[in-house]
Amino acid sequence: xxxxxxxxxxxxxxxxxxxxxxxxxxxxxxxxxxxxxxxxxxxxxxxxxxxxxxxxxxxxxxxxxxxxxxxxxxxxxxxxxxxxxxxxxxxxxxxxxxxxxxxxxxxxxxxxxxxxxxxxxxxxxxxxxxxxxxxxxxxxxxxxxxxxxxxxxxxxxxxxxxxxxxxxxxxxxxxxxxxxxxxxxxxxxxxxxxxxxxxxxxxxxxxxxxxxxxxxxxxxxxxxxxxxxxxxxxxxxxxxxxxxxxxxxxxxxxx
Amino acid sequence: xxxxxxxxxxxxxxxxxxxxxxxxxxxxxxxxxxxxxxxxxxxxxxxxxxxxxxxxxxxxxxxxxxxxxxxxxxxxxxxxxxxxxxxxxxxxxxxxxxxxxxxxxxxxxxxxxxxxxxxxxxxxxxxxxxxxxxxxxxxxxxxxxxxxxxxxxxxxxxxxxxxxxxxxxxxxxxxxxxxxxxxxxxxxxxxxxxxxxxxxxxxxxxxxxxxxxxxxxxxxxxxxx
Amino acid sequence: xxxxxxxxxxxxxxxxxxxxxxxxxxxxxxxxxxxxxxxxxxxxxxxxxxxxxxxxxxxxxxxxxxxxxxxxxxxxxxxxxxxxxxxxxxxxxxxxxxxxxxxxxxxxxxxxxxxxxxxxxxxxxxxxxxxxxxxxxxxxxxxxxxxxxxxxxxxxxxxxxxxxxxxxxxxxxxxxxxxxxxxxxxxxxxxxxxxxxxxxxxxxxxxxxxxxxxxxxxxxxxxxxx
Numbered sequence: 001x002x003x004x005x006x007x008x009x010x011x012x013x014x015x016x017x018x019x020x021x022x023x024x025x026x027x028x029x030x031x032x033x034x035x036x037x038x039x040x041x042x043x044x045x046x047x048x049x050x051x052x053x054x055x056x057x058x059x060x061x062x063x064x065x066x067x068x069x070x071x072x073x074x075x076x077x078x079x080x081x082x083x084x085x086x087x088x089x090x091x092x093x094x095x096x097x098x099x100x101x102x103x104x105x106x107x108x109x110x111x112x113x114x115x116x117x118x119x120x121x122x123x124x125x126x127x128x129x130x131x132x133x134x135x136x137x138x139x140x141x142x143x144x145x146x147x148x149x150x151x152x153x154x155x156x157x158x159x160x161x162x163x164x165x166x167x168x169x170x171x172x173x174x175x176x177x178x179x180x181x182x183x184x185x186x187x188x189x190x191x192x193x194x195x196x197x198x199x200x201x202x203x204x205x206x207x208x209x210x211x212x213x214x215x216x217x218x219x220x221x222x223x224x225x226x227x228x229x230x231x232x233x234x235x236x237x238x239x240x241x242x243x244x245x246x247x248x249x250x251x252x253x254x255x
Numbered sequence: 256x257x258x259x260x261x262x263x264x265x266x267x268x269x270x271x272x273x274x275x276x277x278x279x280x281x282x283x284x285x286x287x288x289x290x291x292x293x294x295x296x297x298x299x300x301x302x303x304x305x306x307x308x309x310x311x312x313x314x315x316x317x318x319x320x321x322x323x324x325x326x327x328x329x330x331x332x333x334x335x336x337x338x339x340x341x342x343x344x345x346x347x348x349x350x351x352x353x354x355x356x357x358x359x360x361x362x363x364x365x366x367x368x369x370x371x372x373x374x375x376x377x378x379x380x381x382x383x384x385x386x387x388x389x390x391x392x393x394x395x396x397x398x399x400x401x402x403x404x405x406x407x408x409x410x411x412x413x414x415x416x417x418x419x420x421x422x423x424x425x426x427x428x429x430x431x432x433x434x435x436x437x438x439x440x441x442x443x444x445x446x447x448x449x450x451x452x453x454x455x456x457x458x459x460x461x462x463x464x465x466x467x468x469x470x471x472x473x474x475x476x477x478x479x480x
Numbered sequence: 481x482x483x484x485x486x487x488x489x490x491x492x493x494x495x496x497x498x499x500x501x502x503x504x505x506x507x508x509x510x511x512x513x514x515x516x517x518x519x520x521x522x523x524x525x526x527x528x529x530x531x532x533x534x535x536x537x538x539x540x541x542x543x544x545x546x547x548x549x550x551x552x553x554x555x556x557x558x559x560x561x562x563x564x565x566x567x568x569x570x571x572x573x574x575x576x577x578x579x580x581x582x583x584x585x586x587x588x589x590x591x592x593x594x595x596x597x598x599x600x601x602x603x604x605x606x607x608x609x610x611x612x613x614x615x616x617x618x619x620x621x622x623x624x625x626x627x628x629x630x631x632x633x634x635x636x637x638x639x640x641x642x643x644x645x646x647x648x649x650x651x652x653x654x655x656x657x658x659x660x661x662x663x664x665x666x667x668x669x670x671x672x673x674x675x676x677x678x679x680x681x682x683x684x685x686x687x688x689x690x691x692x693x694x695x696x697x698x699x700x701x702x703x704x705x706x
Binding site: 324327328336434448451458459 | 548549551552553554555556557558560561564565566567568569646647648649650652653660663664667671672673674677678680681684685688689692
């Protein structure tokens with residue numbers, strides 16, 4: 001059976017700088033993958049290439065065996081437009097570091113809008129699903145709140161509910177807790193852990209090494225656009241074989 | 256001074272009703288131009304932010320040209336210029352030329368206003384919408400434009416006030432509005448000062464409520480930040 | 481459409497130098513009116529701005545009424561009042577000065593607001609810091625407030641100058657010998673309305689577009705500095 005996600009020789013260049021230098025990756029169904037590494041290592045760019053918020057300079061991305069983001073025309077590969085990408089993106093959930101909730105909509109409306117306008121659900125159905133997801137993340141009492149009235153942790157949970165309402169095959173978390181005050185991180189990590197236990201396929205870019213080691217099945221350490229080391233948390237985090245991995249983890253624990 | 260004011264008492268009954276009727280013409284002209292300008296402005300703004308270099312360039316040229324010309328020149332080009340070519344359907348009446356001219360220029364002004372409203376929104380909003388699987392069009396319709404609309408209300412209100420005053424320029428191509436009427440009565444009664452001051456008062460009465468609204472909108476937006 | 485006739489074009493090209501000489505000559509008056517009105521607006525605007533920031537309520541009221549009235553009535557009406565209205569009362573003002581005064585007084589209301597915004601943009605804390613470092617108020621004004629305020633005020637002032645350039649066309653109705661005035665005369669002579677007004681449009685654009693570019697450049701420079 002095809003892995004859920006397959007990335008083949010992915011390169012990404014921004015102007016003069018090459019940020020991703022040939023990434024190959026396979027993620028089977030139900031795997032929880034954590035990506036760690038220093039800033040500038042390309043982790044976020046890699047994640048954004050998966051749902052094509054960034055268009056790779058070269059290389060391919062396959063979801064469930066199907067090539068996404070590109071079409072073949074006369075033997076050459078051509079990137080799809082945002083309009084054509086919409087369908088593919090609906091199956092991938094992306095949780096942003098800065099939440100990116102829609103400020104003019106209540107929490108309920110934030111979660112219901114995509115099922116309504118993208119999946120074509122009726123108003124009642126979409127709102128029922130939204131209520132279910134918001135309750136699931138512990139915000140059943142905040143349906144009518146606007147984002148500005150919610151704490152950072154609450155906003156991020158709404159953002160997660162918003163993604164869940166689309167029933168995605170794959171969930172991507174881009175440093176989901178990095179923009180949160182320390183005391184709010186816990187509530188979000190709890191939700192992510194719960195999702196992990198439900199058997200979802202998840203890729204998490206994170207600085208929460210402890211959390212990663214508890215929740216992830218597999219950890220990847222990236223540096224300077226390349227995968228330096230990968231394996232189960234026991235190996236990569238507790239017993240890294242590469243010097244660079246060790247250096248990074250030591251620096252982090254010193255903070 | 257007293258003599259000056261007594262002239263008003265004499266002629267009040269004949270001047271004011273005529274000028275009030277003409278004011279309605281002014282308001283109508285303003286309303287029509289405003290609607291035309293809003294439609295054009297929205298189109299121009301969307302062209303400006305689109306990825307197509309052709310649309311983007313066309314919008315830039317449109318805005319530069321129409322904002323770089325005096326309203327009077329635009330009106331003359333439409334009324335006398337197009338009218339003088341000899342093609343029947345281009346012979347606009349002065350009223351049509353006025354609406355068209357003010358609307359086209361307003362489209363350029365509002366185009367820039369709408370564009371800055373759209374661009375004021377964080378890129379993150381668009382990305383969030385796209386990653387949920389929305390097409391750019393859907394994202395514009397439900398996420399970007401509703402928010403941008405709120406942001407642009409104060410400058411749009413200010414534009415409306417300017418538009419009201421610009422209708423006066425249409426008197427020069429003899430469009431039926433307040434200034435033209437005032438000019439006509441002034442020449443037939445030989446009382447230019449009285450008539451023009453009266454016209455000024457009427458313009459003020461029309462624009463003042465708008466400026467209060469504009470100021471309230473600005474205050475509300477400032478508070479919401 | 482006469483444009484197809486080759487004879488028409490021959491006549492047009494033959495007359496073009498004449499048209500240009502008339503219109504570009506008139507551009508001189510346009511610029512004169514613009515600079516004159518700008519000077520009036522900048523000075524009168526400063527007075528009004530200071531009045532608005534005055535401590536005495538009546539002074540503030542005068543400034544507010546002035547601004548409301550000037551901004552609440554069309555510039556054209558104001559020009560008519562100054563040129564036709566005053567002459568009716570026995571005060572005859574020639575076209576160009578009337579245009580300069582009219583547009584200048586109108587502009588003063590806008591400029592006053594720009595000055596106010598510029599002064600308010602400087603944090604009070606900066607003045608306090610300057611004074612507690614031992615600067616005299618005049619020093620503080622020279623070295624701290626004015627440089628920053630100027631940077632804030634320059635783009636809107638240049639924007640105002642561009643709109644003033646376009647407003648000079650209104651002076652044609654009070655017979656000021658600027659571009660539109662001569663253009664209308666040429667059209668009456670030659671009946672080549674589209675052509676003449678297109679030339680006029682090009683002349684205005686060639687003045688206003690560089691000015692707008694300058695404003696955009698100043699805006700970018702200001703944002704970079706901030």
